[in-house]
Amino acid sequence: MTADALTLLTDALGDRVDTSPAARHDARADKSGHSSDGPALAVVHAASVADVQATLRIATATRTPVVTRGAGTGLAGAANTGPGEIALSVRRMDRILEVRPDDLLAVVEPGIINAELNDALAAEGLWWAPDPASRAISTVGGNIATGAGGLLCAKYGVVRDAVLGMDVVLADGRLLRLGHRTVKGVTGYDLTSLMVGSEGTLAVVVQATLRLRRLVAGEVCTMTALFDDVASAAVASAAVTASGIQPSIMELMDAASLTAVHRLLALPEPPAGVAQLTIQTDGPVAAADAARIGTILRDLGGTVTITDDRVEGERLLEVRRSFHAAMDHLGTTLIEDVSVPRSALPAMFAEIERIEHAYGVVIPTVAHAGDGNLHPNFVFEGAEAPPAVWDAADDLFRSALRLGGTLTGEHGVGVLKRRWLGDELGPDQWALQREIKRLFDPAGILNPGKVFAD
Amino acid sequence: MTADALTLLTDALGDRVDTSPAARHDARADKSGHSSDGPALAVVHAASVADVQATLRIATATRTPVVTRGAGTGLAGAANTGPGEIALSVRRMDRILEVRPDDLLAVVEPGIINAELNDALAAEGLWWAPDPASRAISTVGGNIATGAGGLLCAKYGVVRDAVLGMDVVLADGRLLRLGHRTVKGVTGYDLTSLMVGSEGTLAVVVQATLRLRRLVAGEVCTMTALFDDVASAAVASAAVTASGIQPSIMELMDAASLTAVHRLLALPEPPAGVAQLTIQTDGPVAAADAARIGTILRDLGGTVTITDDRVEGERLLEVRRSFHAAMDHLGTTLIEDVSVPRSALPAMFAEIERIEHAYGVVIPTVAHAGDGNLHPNFVFEGAEAPPAVWDAADDLFRSALRLGGTLTGEHGVGVLKRRWLGDELGPDQWALQREIKRLFDPAGILNPGKVFAD
Numbered sequence: 073m074t075a076d077a078l079t080l081l082t083d084a085l086g087d088r089v090d091t092s093p094a095a096r097h098d099a100r101a102d103k104s105g106h107s108s109d110g111p112a113l114a115v116v117h118a119a120s121v122a123d124v125q126a127t128l129r130i131a132t133a134t135r136t137p138v139v140t141r142g143a144g145t146g147l148a149g150a151a152n153t154g155p156g157e158i159a160l161s162v163r164r165m166d167r168i169l170e171v172r173p174d175d176l177l178a179v180v181e182p183g184i185i186n187a188e189l190n191d192a193l194a195a196e197g198l199w200w201a202p203d204p205a206s207r208a209i210s211t212v213g214g215n216i217a218t219g220a221g222g223l224l225c226a227k228y229g230v231v232r233d234a235v236l237g238m239d240v241v242l243a244d245g246r247l248l249r250l251g252h253r254t255v256k257g258v259t260g261y262d263l264t265s266l267m268v269g270s271e272g273t274l275a276v277v278v279q280a281t282l283r284l285r286r287l288v289a290g291e292v293c294t295m296t297a298l299f300d301d302v303a304s305a306a307v308a309s310a311a312v313t314a315s316g317i318q319p320s321i322m323e324l325m326d327a328a329s330l331t332a333v334h335r336l337l338a339l340p341e342p343p344a345g346v347a348q349l350t351i352q353t354d355g356p357v358a359a360a361d362a363a364r365i366g367t368i369l370r371d372l373g374g375t376v377t378i379t380d381d382r383v384e385g386e387r388l389l390e391v392r393r394s395f396h397a398a399m400d401h402l403g404t405t406l407i408e409d410v411s412v413p414r415s416a417l418p419a420m421f422a423e424i425e426r427i428e429h430a431y432g433v434v435i436p437t438v439a440h441a442g443d444g445n446l447h448p449n450f451v452f453e454g455a456e457a458p459p460a461v462w463d464a465a466d467d468l469f470r471s472a473l474r475l476g477g478t479l480t481g482e483h484g485v486g487v488l489k490r491r492w493l494g495d496e497l498g499p500d501q502w503a504l505q506r507e508i509k510r511l512f513d514p515a516g517i518l519n520p521g522k523v524f525a526d
Numbered sequence: 527m528t529a530d531a532l533t534l535l536t537d538a539l540g541d542r543v544d545t546s547p548a549a550r551h552d553a554r555a556d557k558s559g560h561s562s563d564g565p566a567l568a569v570v571h572a573a574s575v576a577d578v579q580a581t582l583r584i585a586t587a588t589r590t591p592v593v594t595r596g597a598g599t600g601l602a603g604a605a606n607t608g609p610g611e612i613a614l615s616v617r618r619m620d621r622i623l624e625v626r627p628d629d630l631l632a633v634v635e636p637g638i639i640n641a642e643l644n645d646a647l648a649a650e651g652l653w654w655a656p657d658p659a660s661r662a663i664s665t666v667g668g669n670i671a672t673g674a675g676g677l678l679c680a681k682y683g684v685v686r687d688a689v690l691g692m693d694v695v696l697a698d699g700r701l702l703r704l705g706h707r708t709v710k711g712v713t714g715y716d717l718t719s720l721m722v723g724s725e726g727t728l729a730v731v732v733q734a735t736l737r738l739r740r741l742v743a744g745e746v747c748t749m750t751a752l753f754d755d756v757a758s759a760a761v762a763s764a765a766v767t768a769s770g771i772q773p774s775i776m777e778l779m780d781a782a783s784l785t786a787v788h789r790l791l792a793l794p795e796p797p798a799g800v801a802q803l804t805i806q807t808d809g810p811v812a813a814a815d816a817a818r819i820g821t822i823l824r825d826l827g828g829t830v831t832i833t834d835d836r837v838e839g840e841r842l843l844e845v846r847r848s849f850h851a852a853m854d855h856l857g858t859t860l861i862e863d864v865s866v867p868r869s870a871l872p873a874m875f876a877e878i879e880r881i882e883h884a885y886g887v888v889i890p891t892v893a894h895a896g897d898g899n900l901h902p903n904f905v906f907e908g909a910e911a912p913p914a915v916w917d918a919a920d921d922l923f924r925s926a927l928r929l930g931g932t933l934t935g936e937h938g939v940g941v942l943k944r945r946w947l948g949d950e951l952g953p954d955q956w957a958l959q960r961e962i963k964r965l966f967d968p969a970g971i972l973n974p975g976k977v978f979a980d
Contacts, residue, residue, distance in 0.1 A: 174768045174869040197770065219712035226709055232716065233687055248955050254865040255680055255897035256935035258673035258723040259943075259950050260977070261959050262686065265719030269712040286770045314628045316651065316740045357810045411708040415628040443709035481710035489713075496713050501702050505715050507965055511958075523714070 077134040077158070078114055084126045090115040099139070099159035102146035103206075104488060105404055105455070108154030112139070115159040121239070121247065121278045127160050128276065128517075129245035137520050138243075140272040142183060142211030146218060147407050148486025150271040150522050160276065162213055168192055169279070176284045177236060177253060182213025182277050198284045201228040204482065205396065213277050219269025221482030223321045226313075226442035230482070232268045234283045240267060240275035243513040253281055266508075271484050272519040274512040288320075288354045293362035294385030297349045297374035298342070302326040302425075302437075305347040306418040308372045309441035312351070313414050315368055317361050321352035322442035323392045326421070329436040329449070332398035333391050349374070349441065350392045352385065395438050399449050402436075406450040406457050406488075408465060410472035411481030414444040423471040424448055431464035445481035446472075470495070490525035531588040531612070532568055538580045544569040553593070553613035556600035557660075558942060559858055559909070562608030566593070569613040575693070575701060575732045581614050582730065582971075583699035591974050592697075594726040596637060596665030600672060601861050602940025604725040604976050614730065616667055622646055623733070630738045631690060631707060636667025636731050652738045655682040658936065659850070667731050673723025675936030677775045680767075680896035684936070686722045688737045694721060694729035697967040707735055720962075725938050726973040728966040742774075742808045747816035748839030751803045751828035752796070756780040756879075756891075759801040760872040762826045763895035766805070767868050769822055771815050775806035776896035777846045780875070783890040783903070786852035787845050803828070803895065804846045806839065849892050853903050856890075860904040860911050860942075862919060864926035865935030868898040877925040878902055885918035899935035900926075924949070944979035 081089045090096075096111035113136070118124045131138045139153040141161045153159040165181035168189065172178070173196050180189060186200070186207040193199055202215050203222035210220070216238070221230050237251020251257070251264035267274060299305040305324050312322060325333070325348045334342055342348075349369065353361040359380060366376045379385055399405040412420045417439065424446075428435050439446040448468060450461045457465075469479055469492045479489050479496050494502045506524055510516070535543045544550075550565035567590070572578045585592045593607040595615045607613040619635040622643065626632070627650050634643060640654070640661040647653055656669050657676035664674070670692070674685050691705025705711070705718035721728060753759040759778050766776060779787070779802045788796055796802075803823065807815040813834060820830045833839050853859040866874045871893065878900075882889050893900040902922060904915045911919075923933055923946045933943050933950050948956045960978055964970070 172867070172869065174764065175867040176767075177867070219716075221710045221712075229687075230710055232719065233683075242954075246954050248958070249952065250955065252865070252932045253867045253930045254899070254932055254935065255868070256675045256684055256865045256894075256899045257932040258675075258936060258938055259933045260939065260947060260955070261724055261728075261962060262673075262719045262722060263955070263959070265686065265716045268716060270715055274715075286772075310628065313630075318740075411706075411710045413626070413629040413631070413707045414709070415626065440710075445708070445710045476707045478706045478708055478711040479713045481708065482712060484712055485714065493714060498703065500696075500700050501704065501714070501717070504702070504965075505717070508715060508962070511961055511965055 077130055077136040080130045080134065081114060081116060081127065084130065085116060085123060088117045088119060088123060090117060099141065099153040102144050102149060102151045104147045104149045104486065105406060106149040106152065106488060108152040110155040112153035112159040113156055115161055117161050117164050119164055121241065124160065124162065124241045124276050124278050125245040125247065127158065128241055128243055131158060131517050132244045132515055135515055135517060137517050139519050140276050142214035143185065143209055145206045145210040146214060146486065147483040148488050150218065150484050150486035152487065162278065163211065165278065171196060171198070173198060175253065178282045178284055180212055180280055180282060182211060182280060184212050186210055186212055186215055193284065194287065197287050199287050200234060200282050201285055202231045202234050212280060216268055216277055216280060217271055218484040219482065221445060223323065223440060225440065227318050227320045228285070232265055235264060235268055235280060236283050237264050237281040238267060238277050239279035240277050242275050243515060243518050251281060269484065271486060271523050273509055273523050274518065290354065290356045291358045291380055292352060292354045292382055292385060293358045293378060293380045294352045294388050295362060295366060295376055295378040296388050297369040297376045299347050299374050301345050302347040302421050303418055304373055305349050306421045308369050308374055309349055310415055310417055311368050311372060312365055313442065317364055319351050319365065319442060320354045321350065323350045324439040324441040325392060325395065326437045328434055329395055329438050332402060332436060333394045336394055336398040336401055337391070350389060392438070399436065399451065403451045403453055404455060406461060406465065408448045408450065408468060409480045409483040410468065410477055411445040412472055412475045412477035416475040416477065417441060417444055419475055420446060420472065424468065427464050427467050431460050433461060433464050485523045487522060490523060493523065531584055531590040534584045534588065535568060535570060535581065538584065539570060539577060542571045542573060542577060544571060553595065553607040556598050556603060556605045558601045558603045558940065559860060560603040560606065560942060562606040564609040566607035566613040567610055569615055571615050571618050573618055575695065578614065578616065578695045578730050578732050579699040579701065581612065582695055582697055585612060585971050586698045586969055589969055589971060591971050593973050594730050596668035597639065597663055599660045599664040600668065600940065601937040602942050604672065604938050604940035604973070606941065616732065617665065619732065625650060625652065627652060629707065632736045632738055634666055634734055634736060636665060636734060638666050640664055640666055640669055647738065648741060651741050653741050654688060654736050655739055656685045656688050666734060670722055670731055670734060671725055672938040673936065675899060677777065677894060679894065681772050681774045682739070686719055689718060689722055689734060690737050691718055691735040692721060692731050693733035694731050696729050697969060697972050705735060723938065725940060725977050727963055727977050728972065744808065744810045745812045745834055746836055746839060747807045747812045747832060747834045748842050749805050749816060749820060749830055749832040750842050751823040751830045753801050753828050755799050756801040756875050757872055758827055759803050760875045762823050762828055763803055764869055764871055765822055765826060766819055767896065771818055773805045773815070773819065773896060774808045775804065777804045778893040778895040779846060779849065780891045782888055783849055783892050786856060786890060787848045790848055790852040790855055791845070804843060846892065853890065853905065857905045857907055858909060860915060860919065862902045862904065862922060863934045863937040864922065864931055865899040866926055866929045866931035870929040870931065871895060871898055873929055874900060874926065878922065881918050881921050885914050887915060887918050939977045941976060944977060947978065
């Protein structure tokens with residue numbers, strides 16, 4: 073059956089079907105550190121909506137699984153493609169089809185890189201707000217498929233808030249146009265939002281109508297604040313949120329992550345236990361906001377550095393931005409992604425400390441403290457996470473849920489969190505979501521085995 | 527069968543089942559001017575989640591249709607309850623269960639009135655942004671069911687942006703908890719967004735977790751600008767949007783609506799053909815924004831009045847707020863609700879003028895010009911809209927779709943726009959949405975005949 077699929081694909085799409093060992097191997101993995109069991113059947117480099125439709129028609133006819141891929145930068149294994157599966161890459165569909173400054177929208181193909189889109193938009197004073205840390209390498213389609221977040225979400229929203237509509241190809245090859253081009257629109261069910269974060273399990277996004285913002289005018293102020301321990305830093309970040317001032321960025325690094333980055337960048341070793349907040353304000357009252365935040369942080373024991381110089385500000389932010397590189401130097405990392413209500417951030421850090429002691433692991437953690445999204449990192453030797461790491465992760469997920477949080481703030485479920493999906497959704501909702509999946513994909517060819525454990 | 531349902535309901539819920547002729551009659555209609563064919567079977571005044579579950583279990587067992595109702599202020603007939611149907615009122619479930627200033631969220635029951643919630647929140651410096659014109663009389667649950675909009679949406683978002691999660695009761699009585707309490711959360715499909723705007727066809731919302739904002743600090747500036755004709759006013763509003771300044775409110779009244787309000791309020795008659803923009807700015811740079819907008823409007827021929835006095839500002843806004851009352855004085859009105867991309871606002875007003883001439887009708891129109899949402903009003907004698915009005919409305923809807931717009935920006939489909947739903951969605955999406963409805967409600971008891979024409 074799979075040989076048939078390959079023949080049909082090659083007949084229909086010619087050299088856009090790539091069966092080279094390198095391509096089939098690369099499609100096995102994303103950036104989660106997790107790989108499928110073997111090389112993909114083939115990689116289809118779709119160049120058009122028609123290519124995507126042709127691929128899906130063949131896949132449906134031959135019952136061949138299809139895994140949609142963008143740049144392969146996911147962190148949950150959602151795009152990992154295994155033996156007998158077609159990797160449908162939309163990376164080459166990367167055109168900007170339309171930019172409308174007057175309507176604050178852009179229509180793009182899914183394969184465009186987030187940063188490249190934003191570079192083009194900036195020339196017109198515009199901006200697509202979602203800013204995952206991967207923005208320089210991840211695609212807009214991937215951002216939509218995962219429901220990506222980033223550093224700016226508390227102030228500027230998540231992907232769901234920034235997508236007005238999209239064109240999708242269903243499993244059987246039919247093209248649907250979802251959503252609208254207007255600020256308001258409530259005709260029928262909101263299938264656009266249903267697609268956001270659906271991780272390639274419902275349909276293939278081939279075009280998106282994005283809601284834009286204008287670039288923020290005014291100055292930008294950046295500050296760091298050092299605290300004696302992570303608990304104090306977490307309390308301080310909660311105090312900033314509770315004050316009513318809305319920073320654009322508020323990031324927290326615990327001692328293990330701060331130390332790792334300082335070593336990577338050859339900066340002076342921070343004192344033992346010290347944690348850091350990095351905060352940025354923007355807009356017309358950025359300086360006044362920064363001054364008020366500085367006072368709050370100092371009152372809570374922080375050692376504060378503030379600058380309104382953009383270059384100096386970028387230098388301060390670089391410490392935070394170097395986190396993933398620093399982790400890569402420590403060993404293999406499993407990047408986690410729980411989110412809790414902002415007031416529960418100190419409690420979640422206490423849970424992480426408890427789990428470190430209970431399982432004998434170190435969990436360097438950074439948090440988007442402004443929105444309550446934590447990235448605890450499990451670091452280990454070798455390619456596969458040992459059982460103790462998964463036991464600790466299990467405890468971590470359950471702690472987040474207990475605190476009113478969620479399993480994943482911005483990375484998605486993929487293969488890595490399928491096990492816990494039912495714990496958060498409950499059995500009735502899990503079953504209902506599974507039925508929605510079946511409704512869109514009755515043959516079960518769209519990213520099977522992802523999100524829902526079979 | 528319906529007699530059985532009534533007996534079962536009364537046995538289970540006692541005097542919360544209201545079979546008085548007045549209650550059964552009132553449940554026939556919302557504020558659309560459209561009524562069902564006769565009195566409801568009964569009105570259930572649910573006091574708890576358990577009451578809603580009991581009602582739905584009985585409805586499922588006896589295959590009795592259920593129409594969920596809040597305050598009955600809808601404008602699309604979505605809550606109209608007919609013979610043999612249970613009107614399930616959640617109006618008495620109106621408690622605020624939790625307010626968390628630190629997490630910027632509130633948990634409420636669906637029956638609370640929007641303005642009452644906001645009065646309570648204001649005491650803590652907080653605010654739920656959705657502000658339908660009906661805010662003083664409509665419920666939060668109704669706002670969610672319709673996906674309500676309002677005057678502030680371009681700057682502060684729509685209902686979908688302001689709901690984090692909800693508890694819903696399925697048709698068979700099971701309770702599901704959807705969404706999350708966190709800023710970010712992408713675990714599974716976004717069923718919360720699927721519920722927003724689903725008009726009682728998928729489940730019954732019994733609790734909602736709302737995303738709050740802090741009350742906006744700084745001054746408020748209000749201005750009106752008179753233009754010689756509606757085309758000039760529409761061009762001016764598009765110019766304000768294109769300038770990049772974001773007013774909180776930007777409303778347009780055409781000559782017919784302005785004249786009607788002036789008569790109602792006993793103000794001097796405006797010159798023939800004159801249309802008006804009413805604009806408000808808020809936040810730390812409200813005055814500077816207002817001054818810049820004033821210059822734009824004057825350059826385009828507007829006669830501008832600006833004030834930073836809140837009382838005087840409310841007086842200027844009162845003209846806009848009196849629009850519906852003025853329409854009620856003219857006759858029976860069919861309030862329409864198309865939305866177009868903001869740049870298409872002048873073209874849509876040109877279409878309305880064309881339609882007025884073509885069908886010999888007058889269509890007083892106001893628009894949320896900041897977001898492209900128009901409310902053209904068809905005024906006629908008697909209770910039912912004559913065929914010419916529906917022919918004109920049909921032309922209006924098709925014009926909006928042709929301009930890249932949508933059938934309904936904020937009122938919903940209900941019974942009044944079922945006919946055109948397929949025109950916007952296309953047959954494949956229409957069928958898919960119908961199947962989603964069947965998945966949630968296999969027995970077809972939830973608001974049958976609404977949204978989807980049978």
